[in-house]
Amino acid sequence: MATIPTATDDDLLYPSSDGAPVGETDWHIEALILLREALEDVFADRADVYVASDLFLYYRQGDPSASKAPDVMVVKGVTKHFRRTFRTWVEKAVPCAIVEIASEKTWAEDLGSKRDLYERLGVAEYFVFDPERLYLDPPLQGFRLRGKKYVPLVAAADGSLPSKELGLLLQPENHMVRLRDVRTGEPVLTRLERAQQAERRAEQERAATERERLRAEQERAATERERLRAEQEKQRADALEAELARLRAAQSRAKGKKKAP
Numbered sequence: 001m002a003t004i005p006t007a008t009d010d011d012l013l014y015p016s017s018d019g020a021p022v023g024e025t026d027w028h029i030e031a032l033i034l035l036r037e038a039l040e041d042v043f044a045d046r047a048d049v050y051v052a053s054d055l056f057l058y059y060r061q062g063d064p065s066a067s068k069a070p071d072v073m074v075v076k077g078v079t080k081h082f083r084r085t086f087r088t089w090v091e092k093a094v095p096c097a098i099v100e101i102a103s104e105k106t107w108a109e110d111l112g113s114k115r116d117l118y119e120r121l122g123v124a125e126y127f128v129f130d131p132e133r134l135y136l137d138p139p140l141q142g143f144r145l146r147g148k149k150y151v152p153l154v155a156a157a158d159g160s161l162p163s164k165e166l167g168l169l170l171q172p173e174n175h176m177v178r179l180r181d182v183r184t185g186e187p188v189l190t191r192l193e194r195a196q197q198a199e200r201r202a203e204q205e206r207a208a209t210e211r212e213r214l215r216a217e218q219e220r221a222a223t224e225r226e227r228l229r230a231e232q233e234k235q236r237a238d239a240l241e242a243e244l245a246r247l248r249a250a251q252s253r254a255k256g257k258k259k260a261p
Contacts, residue, residue: 027131027175028103032071034176035099035129038188039074042168042179050075056085057095059121068117072099074166088121096165097125099177107135115143119150125165126150131175140172 036053043049053072060066067085073095075086088094098118100110110128118126126143130136142161143150153161160171162182169180179188189197 024101024103025132028101031101031129031131031176034190035101035179036072037191038177038179039072039166041191042166042188043074047080048077050078050080052083052086055083058085058087059094061087061089068114070095070098071101073097076165094121095123097127097163098123099127099129099170102128102130102135103132104135111136111141115150119143119145119148122148125163127161127163127170127177129170129172129177138172140170140177142170 032053036051039051043051051072051074052070054069055073056067056069057073058064058067073086074097075091075093075095078091078093095118100106100114102110107128107130115126115128122145124145128136128141130139133139138155138159140155140159140161142153142155142163144153144164145151155161156169158171160169160180162169166179167182168188169182169185171178171180176190180186181188
């Protein structure tokens with residue numbers, strides 16, 4: 001069970017909220033949640049990989065205004081525990097990859113000042129995804145640091161982009177970013193897809209069990225029919241044998257009467 005962190009004086013200096021209301025479209029929230037869950041599942045066995053969403057990233061000690069709240073960020077080399085905020089000088093790390101989900105309100109900043117900031121901070125890979133496909137063309141764009149400058153990533157024919165940092169392919173699929181294993185191309189299923197897959201497997205197993213039950217029942221019925229047939233054959237054979245014995249006895253008695261003086 002995760003430990004609930006205790007607030008400190010630093011938490012007051014570097015708050016976990018700016019007090020402003022958060023409002024986004026269903027496309028934005030759905031894409032964010034699905035991507036975060038997929039990344040959490042991919043790195044579930046990695047104790048040194050931390051995945052966060054909409055968590056304040058403070059990058060300059062003593063300056064609370066120096067912060068961003070990336071839609072999704074992945075940080076390597078830090079422990080996996082609940083945080084109020086992420087302070088780079090405390091963690092001694094910056095995200096290795098950040099994904100921003102573009103919306104009408106954010107897309108220009110996502111490709112402008114945010115990209116410039118993440119470049120300066122040394123975030124190795126940066127991706128921007130437009131789930132509504134209204135603001136970005138192509139809808140998924142990515143950048144990788146080369147030296148100290150971002151270089152645009154070249155998309156494959158299906159629009160996917162490779163992430164060296166994550167060992168994954170990021171592919172736009174409807175209103176979500178589909179993750180795929182970079183070596184095999186196998187998709188990372190969403191939690192709903194995994195649940196549906198498990199239910200299909202369970203249904204197939206139930207159907208197989210039912211087929212086996214019916215097969216066993218048919219075999220028992222066939223065995224019972226064979227037993228009854230054999231019993232009837234035996235009864236007929238016994239009856240025939242008894243009749244033959246009776247006839248032989250009758251013949252013997254008849255012969256005995258003929259021989260009598």
